[in-house]
Amino acid sequence: MDSTAFEAAVSDLRGEIPPRVWSLLVTVFGDLAQDGSALPGTVLGEIMSRVGIKPEAMRVALHRLRKDGWIASERAGRSSLYRLTPEGRAQTVAASPRIYATDPPAEAAFLVLTDPASPLEWTRNDVWVTPHAVLTAHPPAGAEAFATPVDPDRSLPRWMRDKTCDAMTVALSADLAARLTRTEAALATAGAPDPLQTAALRVLIVHSWRRIVLKVPELPDFVLPAAWAGPACRAGTARLLQRLPAPGLDRLSAAA
Structure with a gap:
């Protein structure tokens, strides 16, 4: 060259x-x-x-x-x-x-709602979009959090993505x-x-x-x-x- x-x-x-x-x-x-x-x-x-x-x-x-x-x-x-x-x-x-x-790095994402009285462990790869809602590729097990899958064909609101x-x-x-x-x-x-x-x-x-x-x-x-x-x-x-x-x-x- x-x-x-x-x-x-x-x-x-x-x-x-x-x-x-x-x-x-x-x-x-x-x-x-x-x-x-x-x-x-x-x-x-x-x-x-x-x-x-x-x-x-x-x-x-x-x-x-x-x-x-x-x-x-x-x-x-x-x-x-x-x-x-x-x-x-x-x-x-x-x-x-x-x-x-x-x-x-991941194929699926979940929006997880948590109970403020029962904090769960999260990693640096999880993103809090509100004080009690987090985006993650690995939803926690158990009854203390509610996880719903994010539809890849239906965009999240811009404020969440940002x-x-x-x-x-x-x-x-x-x-x-x-x-x-x-x-x-x-x-x-x-x-x-x-x-x-x-x-x-x-x-x-x-x-x-x-x-x-x-x-x-x-x-x-x-x-x-x-x-x-x-x-x-x-x-x-x-x-x-x-x-x-x-x-x-x-x-x-x-x-x-």
Whole structure:
């Protein structure tokens, strides 16, 4: 892939909001070394430089991730190797089904009315639409709550749907859907990217979707706001990752 086309694709995928470097590195490890494999510092540096991250910023971010227990490092001759810690890997594995899913996180939703005198346990994926009514994909058992299924062919009131996802996240989803479409079109006319270009593009695609989807409750798309572009983002991400299969660490090391 020629440098002009690659740089244009990177610029478009990065968007107007610069990514947090430490978070971008988490995406690198999650996408390329989720199994606990070690990434050489030279490979990390080459990938990050291709997405516009300076070496100093990468070093600061790596220090933060080591301090926070996300990654561990070791010397290998004159260079360093980095890998996810067991805790970092556990959190990465836990988030992966949401990020790489090709289907919605749930097929059904229920509106549950609760008894204020008998509080039930709920999770972050349940959305309270009134003080005593919650939208959930998993209604509680027992007689202390009344659950009614939400009909996917009959839209909920807008005020309910708007409570499931904040307006900024909804806007970001629409923006990402457009950027993914442009990236697909650009790749259709460009030459094949080399391993480091492929890794860089994958990281930006996964990271862009990750920073949106992990903010959204695990509910069916039909109860989210009408402007939610999650289905288009999910499908576009899947198509692009299929088009850009992750290069093995041996190929990345040889290219670096």
